Amino acid sequence: MSVHIGAKKGDIAETILLPGDPLRAKWIAETYFDNPFCFNEVRGMYGYTGTYNGKRVSVMGTGMGVPSISIYANELITEYGVKNLIRVGSAGSYQADVKIRDVVLAMSASSTSGVNELRFGGADYAPTANFGLFIKAVEAARSKNIPIKAGNVLSSDEFYEDDKESFKKWSKFGVLCVEMEAAGLYTIAAKHRVNALAILTISDSLVSGESTTSKERETTFKHMIEVALELA
Ligand code: ADE
Numbered sequence: 137m138s139v140h141i142g143a144k145k146g147d148i149a150e151t152i153l154l155p156g157d158p159l160r161a162k163w164i165a166e167t168y169f170d171n172p173f174c175f176n177e178v179r180g181m182y183g184y185t186g187t188y189n190g191k192r193v194s195v196m197g198t199g200m201g202v203p204s205i206s207i208y209a210n211e212l213i214t215e216y217g218v219k220n221l222i223r224v225g226s227a228g229s230y231q232a233d234v235k236i237r238d239v240v241l242a243m244s245a246s247s248t249s250g251v252n253e254l255r256f257g258g259a260d261y262a263p264t265a266n267f268g269l270f271i272k273a274v275e276a277a278r279s280k281n282i283p284i285k286a287g288n289v290l291s292s293d294e295f296y297e298d299d300k301e302s303f304k305k306w307s308k309f310g311v312l313c314v315e316m317e318a319a320g321l322y323t324i325a326a327k328h329r330v331n332a333l334a335i336l337t338i339s340d341s342l343v344s345g346e347s348t349t350s351k352e353r354e355t356t357f358k359h360m361i362e363v364a365l366e367l368a
Contacts, residue, residue, distance in 0.1 A: 137178075138211040138215035138216070139211065140178055140179065140181070140207055140208065140211055141175075141176050141178060141181075141183065141196075141208070141211050141212070141215070141216070142175070142176050142177060142178045143175035143176055143183065143216060144175075145215075145216065147175040147185060147216070148175060148183070148185060148194045148196075148212065148216040148217075148218055149185050149192040149193050149194040149218075149368070150192075150217065150218060150219040150220060151191075151192075151193050151194070151218075151219070151220040151222070151367060151368045152193070152194040152195060152196060152212060152218050152220070152221055152222065153193070153194070153195040153196075153222050153224050153361070153364050153365070154195070154196060154197075154198045154205070154208070154209075154221060154222060154223045154224065154321070155195070155197060155198070155223075155224050155225060156197065156198055156199060156200050156205075156225050156226075156316075156317065157197055158180055158181045158182040158196075158197030158199075159182070159197075160197070160357075161182050161183065161184065161195045161196050161197045162182045162184065164184075164195045164224075164361055165182075165184030165186055165195050168186075168188055168361065168365060169184065169185075169186025169187060169188055169193070169195075170186055170187045170188070171186050171187060172184045172185065172186035173185060173186070175194070175196075176196060181196065181197045181198075181199065181208070182196065182197055183195065183196030183197070184196070188365050188368055189365075189368075191368045192368070193365065193368040194218075196208065196212075198223070198317060198321075200295075200316055200317070201249075201293065201316050201317065201320075202247065202249040202251055202291060202293065202316070202317060202319060202320030203251070203320070204317075205223070205317040205320045205321050205324075206251070206320040206321075206323075206324050209221055209320070209321055209324040209325065209332075210324055213324070213325070213328045213330055214328065218330065219330050219331060220266075220269060220330070220331045220332075220367060220368075221321060221325055221330065221331070221332045221333075222269065222332070222333050222334075222335065222364045222367055223317055223318060223321050223332070223333070223334040223335065223336075224335050224336075224357075224360050224361060224364050225315055225317065225334065225335075225336055225337075226315065226336065226337055226338070226339035226340075226353070227240060227289065227313035227314060227315040227336040227337070227338055227339065228313055228314045228315075228338070228339065228340045228341065228342050229312070229313050229338045229340070229341040229342065229343055229344075230290070230303050230306055230307040230311050230312060230313050230314060230342060230343065231307060231312055231313070231343065232343050232344070234285055234312050234313055234338060234341075235338065235341070236338050236339070236340070236341055236346050236347070236348050236352075237337065237338060237348065237352065237356040238283070238284075238285055238337070238338045239277065239282060239283070239284045239285070239335065239336070239337055239338075239356075239359055239360050239363065240284070240285045240286065240287070240289065240312055240313055240335075240336045240337075240338065241265070241270060241273055241274070241284055241285070241286040241333065241334075241335055241336075242265060242286075242287075242288075242289040242315075242318045242322075242333070242334040242335075242336060243264065243265050243270065243286050243287055243288060244262055244263060244264045244265065244287075244288045244289075244322075245263045245264075245288070245289050245290070245291045245318035245319035245322055245334070246288055246289070246290050246291070246306070246311060246319070247263070247290065247291040247292070247293075247319035247320075248290070248291075248292050248293050248294065249291060249292075249293045249319060249320065250293075251320065251323070252319070252323060255323075261323065263291075263318065263319040263320075263321075263322035263323045263326070264322055264326070265322060265332065265333045265334065266325070266331035266332055266333055268331060269331050269332070269333040269367055270286075270333055272366065272367050273333060273335060273363050273364075273366075273367060274286070276362075276363045276366035276367070277363050280359075280362060280363070282359045282362070282363060284363075285312060287310065287311075287312045288309075288310060288311050288312065289311060289312055289313050289314065289315060289318055289334070289336065290306050290311050290313070290314045290315075291314075291315060291316055291317060291318045291319035291320065292314050292315070292316055293316070295316065303342045307343070313336060313338060314342070315334070315336055317334070318334035318336075321334060322334075333367070335360050335363055335364050336360070337353070337356045337357055337359070337360045339353055
């Protein structure tokens, strides 16, 4: 086992789906995997491995925010040999034409997290999706007739922002939506020369104030998972 993951070497597949919520990881394994087994319960951060269309694949929760996903990504890569890390999560829209239920591929992730500022001594690093995974996700979405949008997203350190208007500056510079993990995932994957992609479903809009019901989130979440599973 590693510091935060109670799996044995070989328990985790080369490709892993990473929702923030561990109960969503359990739901994905129980809904989509054949013969799933649970490899982690440490901190309730459930992780499962099974097969999907005959291919071995894993899923595990990451918790919320750049520090949490960075810890799990580090251990998955360095201790368990994971090569493809696919975040599947929700995001809040920053653009009028990015609607509730839309699926967004994060090509790059700006951030309010201080981690990379520290790492690069105040210089800007541009966390970027893996091109191969990105192209495969586009092709999978097209073959399933699932419309997608792609571009820069914001990985924020805050969910409840003091300044409710602060999203407008990101919006003006073309940022599509806000979530809390992609920048951390992309940076750790790049450092270790492995592949990462964040696939997001819009759950709320800072532009219109709308949000999805839990039932709607379930249906739209399925589109995102079906695209992600094709990357295994
Ligand atoms: N994930 C979903 N909606 C979000 C929001 N409004 N801010 C940050 N992360 C989110």
